Amino acid sequence: MMRRNLLFYPEEQSPMNKIPTSAAVLCAFLSAGAQAADLTVSAAASLGNAFKEIAAQYGQKNPHVKIRLNTAGSGVLLQQMVRGAPVDVVAFADQETMRQALAKNAVDAKTHKTFALNSLVVAAPANSPHTLGRLNGLASPAFGRIALGNPNGVPAGRYAKAALEKAGVWTAVQPKAVITQNVRQSLDYIARGEVDAGFVYRTDALLMKNKVKILHTVATTEPVRYPIAVAAQSKNKAEAQRFADYVLSAHGQNVLAKYGFRKP
Secondary structure: OOOOOOOOOHHHHHHHHOOOOOHHHHHHHHHHHHOOOOOEEEEEEEEEHHHHHHHHHHEEEEHOOOOEEEEHHHOOOOOOOOOOOOOEEEOOOOOHHHHHHHOOOOOOOOHOEEEEEEEEEHHHHHOOOOOOOOHHHHOOOOOEEEEEEEEOOHHHHHHHHHHHHHHHOHHHHHEEEEEEOOOOHHHHHOOOOOOEEEEEEHHHHHHHHOOEEEEEEEOOOOOOEEEEEEOOOOOHHHHHHHHHHHHHHHHHHHHHHHHEOOOO
């Protein structure tokens, strides 16, 4: 279905005055149909690059669909949904946020699926002299500032806090934490050398491997799983489901693998 640009004329000059009523109705129907195919996809910040490419591919195969990609921390995405922001598909960076979305009836439960896996790492600026054999090494004075996503709404921060608590060093590391709004902000701080280290996903570190280096892969208390679902408020659930299915398809999985994500 091709989009048509609508031109506006003074009433006496309008070409629509010369078109039969049935044709005018058809034009209105086509325009409404194009709008109905628009999708808003909200994705965790760490999915930004991969989902941008997936959305572009999907758009090429389905030219009648216009995808608006919205990326942020998973907790922010959930709050946007709950407050009524238009969303058709949502992809979070952890199961906990999806559980909260399900509890609030913000997503269609039967559409919920895990589509990717990731790993949490401690990264440092590429020119950093530091090494890190174990997680409790972050308690050392050598690490003065540590970027950490807000554990109350950022999955990477939640994973990090749980791992630090298990290692017995959360109390020592917390005062050093530079709290960020999402994992990409943590990555930015590391790349610019504004912190000594930070918690990001392996996929994030790989995006900037010329500016950051991985010091340690964190043994998280639960696997880093990414779930996707159709939003309960979606006005185009059929198309939203087709997009979610595309993410889970071989095409979508190949793009995710390109950016370092693993199959569930």
